[in-house]
Amino acid sequence: MKVAVWDTYVTKKDGSIMHFDILAPDEISDLETIYDFGKKYLKSKNEEDSTLTSKECNFCHIEKATEEIVTSIEQKGYFIIEMEGC
Template sequence: MQVAVWDTYVTKKDGMIMHFDIIAPEEIKDAETIYNYGREYLKSKGEEGQPLTSEECTFCHIESLKPEHEEEIKTKGYYIVEMENC
């Protein structure tokens, strides 16, 4: 399966920058759907309400889905790769 990687940088409530990638099936072309995935993730981290738009989240590239992420993609529709300050 091919997935799209959306590079995301969100300013946290404490002012630090949170960097994560949103991984979703490549056929999802609607950016608002991707942003909603990111907002769901932010809520799970106590960062609900922080801006997440095209300013913070942009399409990066297509890659092959890693087997260890397949189950989460199937159940939630997306996967988050935490990179910095998550």
């Protein structure tokens, strides 16, 4: 499975930056769907009030998914790679 990687930087409640990647099947082109995946993740981190738009989230590249990523996408529709401040 090929996935699109969306590089995301969100300002948290405390003013620090949360950096994470949203991975979704590469055929998903609807930006609102990608943002919804990010908002679900932010809610799981108690950061649901953080802004997530094209300013914070941009397409980065396409890559081949690992088994762990494929499993998550089959269950939730997306996978998150936590980078910084998560």
